[in-house]
Every structure is written in structure tokens, then in C-alpha cells.
Amino acid sequence: MPIVRALALVAGVIAIVPSAIVPSASAQSFPSRPVTFVVPFAPGGSTDTVARIVAQAASGPLGVPTVVENRTGGAGVVGWSAVARANPDGQTLLTLEMSYTIAAGLIPTLPFDAKKGFVQVTTAVENPHVMVVNPNLPAKTVAELIALLKANPGKYFFGSGGNGTNTHMGGELFKSLAGVDLVHVPYRGAGAVLQDLVAGQVQVLVTSLPTALPLIQSGQLRPLMVAGATRSPVLPDVPSAPEAGLPGMVMTFWVGFAAPAGTPAPIVERLNKDILAGLALPETRKRLAELGMDPVGNTPAQAQALIDSEIARWSAIAKAADIKMQ
Template sequence: MLSIVRALVVAVAAGALTAAAVPASAQTFPSRPVTFVVPFAPGGSTDTVARIVAQAAGGPLGVPTVVENRTGGAGVVGWSAVARAAPDGHTLLTLEMSFTIAAGLIPTLPFDPRKGFVQVTTAVENPHVMVVNPDLPAKTVAELIALLKANPGKYFFGSGGNGTNTHMGGELFKSLAGVDLVHVPYRGAGAVLQDLVAGQVQVLVTSLPTALPLIQSGKLRPLMVAAAKRSPVLPEVPTAAEAGLPGMVMNFWVGFAVPAGTPAPVVARLNTDILAGLAQPDTRKRLAELGMEPVGNTPAEAEALIESEIARWSAIAKAANIKMQ
């Protein structure tokens, strides 16, 4: 909450200082509905956050907000659409960690991932969680590592596809634990979860909201929250450090950006109004129920996160020899 309040104060102060120099287009913003583009199908964590935030920001913005799912190319279609959109603040891109993974893995993106967008804010974050099929004879991370080392190449971790957050999470675990765990890519989170429950694959590192319903129903066993602190929704599950892998900290985050060239006062207005929406008690309650924590940082802080995430996942992909076209 303190970060949201602090960022609100900064944004409001910046707006006051630049009011006299605001272009006419910025003075009239917003002049029509604001669209939040989600580069993935409806129903996933990214889509859920976008809909919660869009609804919450609609009041402060004073115009209707729309969520548009532009799917295809593992996110590339949606990212490209926003990169080409008019830089007037009426089209926002919903970003998450797959964007920063792709920035380091795909040399042929039809836009510059660093220069093609202006960051507005990182809206929420939540940890990843390592889950296994309950029939696996491992109830702790230490037991899992021992099992995998005794049976190299005989167990499988699933992912939602090459280069996804679930793929990178599995590779990070393999690297830190020094185990031989075979990667099985699927086309989306739903398919891998189905096979994990059925026992076709045994291990998955995924965002907490994605796995939470299956954990709560007993269909999956959580071994570790990939975070520095325990999750309020899974208080009995150890952190990465408590599980013996302090380097296995991996936050799933969702943020928003606009096309490059969007006027700074418009970016500041979007930041202020999204943060105002995040600060609403009902919004915070809905996010907490999903295991998500509001962040609401400044555009500069959101930009710094993007840069650090691109660097981190590029290094992990290079070490694991992961390549995408």
C-alpha cells in the first residue's frame, strides 16, 4: 500500500509541475474509451488482472474501459498491435514476464521491446509455486531433488510452451538443483495442468493463481513458493530459501505500457488513475483472493523492472541453450 501511495504522490506532483506545458491532445485525454489489450486468451492470470484493473481504473479515468484479447504467436500478435497503435494513451498493452523472456529469446520481433513502448506501471505481482503430482514420492524440495538425482532423465516437468514462464521456471530449478529433469512443452497452461494431475508429467513451476484451485482441491501438492516470503494463501508452504534453494525467487508480475511517443502527461495520468484503482479496497480484496499483491509503481520503476527481467531471463536462456525463432 505504501508503494501505491508514494507513486500516487509522485505522479500528482509531476502532473502539477508540467500542467502549463501539456499539449492540447494531453489536455483532452481521455476523449474516448480506453482499451487494455491482452495478448493471450481469456481466463488466464494475465487476462484476469487486466479485467480487474481496467474496471478499477474506469472510475478515475472517467471513460469506459475495454479489455481486448489479441491472441497469437505466444503474445507477439498482441504486442505488435499495441506497438503500432496511435500513441495517445487510449490503447494499453498488458505486459507480463513472457514479454521480457521473448525480448531476450526472439531476435526477429517486429518491434523493439525496449524502445517500442513506454511503461505506465507494474500493477501486481505474485510468486511462482512449485507443484508436483501427489503420487510422486517427494513431499519436500529436498526429497524431490534426491529422487531426481537417483533417477536422472526419468521424470518430466511440463510447461505452457517453449520460452514461457513455466519453461523458464523449470530450467531455473534444474540449474540450481543440478538435476536431470526432462522438459515437455504443451500448448498452454490448461493442457499441462491436466497432464500434471493425471501424472503424465510430474513437476511444474507456475504462477500461484494458476495452480491455487488445484492445490486447494488436493489435486496438486505444493513444495515451495518461489519467493522471499511465504504466501498468505499458502502459509504452510516454505519459501525458496527455506526449501534450500534461495536463488529460486521468481515473481509473476503484470504491468501496463503504451506505445512509444505517448505524451508524458498522458502516461502520468494513466499511472495516477490505475494506481487509484489499485488502491480501492474492493480491488485489493479481489486481487488478494487470487494470491496477488498490488504494486503500483512509477513508470521509471516499471521500466527498471523490464530491463532487469530481460537481462535475467536472457542469461538463463543462454545457459540452458534455449532458442526461439
């Protein structure tokens, strides 16, 4: 759904929502029913998978069942807006990831304040991005790739899951740091770009590690760099961004959770405590590690600081590359 249509839909829904807000639950009575984790994307992706693992793990400490609800549309706008207008009683949480902080700098007409529309609960997990190429590309290191691109400006392509996505911003960040002319080809989602990358229609992709890992392990994609400060345990032979000569390429994919603005502090603290308790379970950590995800479990203040810094970073990169949402 185009962003303009999505915003119109959201505006229409907001217009029919009663202005009266149901009183928020008290900390003593929370949670009074199942807690819903809203994912603003379709089932099956990295964000959805993490949300389901964390929601299941948090159910025990919370003492109530948890439900994962996928509210898709508008590149995340529909889901974000649904939680922004939800009752601030802690019963509805938003699953956040980096596309939210990218969109905050690209969509001036969001129907809520990107920095104040939610209160952060925690950043649950993180993992680095990875730069992968088609195995037929005659470049086995980042240095060789940069040399190839500089010798052939405008002749090679990097794919993305769409304008303004993490894959788009990762490619633009690489172009800026390496000083290369690499043509952007946007797709409709990660599945389509991965398919064409394997087929050789595009040659380069910067994406989250869990997204590319199965194709790396099967030999269908070649990893050149883990876009992290250090190497990843699941790809111990692949150099980190500093080792590859691009320390500014450190780019973390993260997933966190937030509640609607106005949610009482005691409820936010309870949510934080119980989600962190779920993250600490050995089975949870094992499932996340298999995806290449590292548990974080920080405080609400630390999660908010991440949101603020990410919005500032991606806004600057989007402005420099003249990226606009379509």
C-alpha cells in the same frame, strides 16, 4: 500459431498501415474516449483476469469506460505488435507480463524494439510462482525431490505451457540451481500441462500461484515451494524459496501496463495516477487477494527498471540452457 507465421502476419499488417500518424492527444483532452487494454492472450488466464480487474477499477478515476481486447497469436507477438504501432495518445494500453521479457531475449526478429517500443505506465500486481508436483510422487519437500531426481537422472519430467514460457523458464531455473536432470515436456498452454500433471504424465511444474491454486486447494496437486522471498498468505504452510534451500529460485509473476513509445509524459503520468487509484480501492484489493495477487502500483521508471532487469535475467538463463523459440 508458430512464431515465424505470426511475424510474417504482423509484417504484412504493418506494411498496409498508413505511414501518417494521427496526432497524439494532448494531456488536457485525455481521455477523449474509452481506453482499451489489449491483452495478448486468450480470455480466462491470469493475465486476462488481472487486466479486467484493473481496467474496471481504473474506469472511475479515468472518467471514461474501459475496454479489454484480446489480441492473440504468436505467443504474444500479435498483441504486442498491435500496441507498438497504435497511436501514442494513451487510448490504447498493452497488458504486459513476464513472457514479454522472456521473448525479448529469444526472438531477435520482433518487429519493434523490446526495450524502446513502449513506455511503461506501471507494474500493477505481482505474485510468486509455486512449484507443484503430482501427489503420488514420493517427495514431500524440495530436498526430497532433489534427492529423488539425482538418484534417477532423466527419469522424471517437468511440464510447461510451451517453449519459452514462464513455466519452461521456471523449470530450467530449478534444474540449474538444483543440479538435476529433469526432462522438459512442452504443451500447448497451461490447461493441457495441468491436466497431465494431475494425471501423472509429468511430475513437476513451476507456474504462477493463481494458475495452480485451485488444484492445490482441492488436493490434486502438492505444493513443495513458493518461489518467493517469503511465504504466501494463501499458502502459509508452504516454505519460501530461501527456506527450501534455493534462494535463487525467487521468481515473480507480474502484470503491468505500457503505452506505445512516444506517448506524451503528462498522459503517462495521468494513466499511472488513475490506475494506482483503482488499485487502491478496497474492492480491487479484495479481488486480487483472492487470486493470490499483491498490488504493486509503482512509477513508470520503476516499471521500466523491472522490464530491463527481467530481460537481462531470462536472456542469460535461455542462453545457458540453449533455449530457442520454435
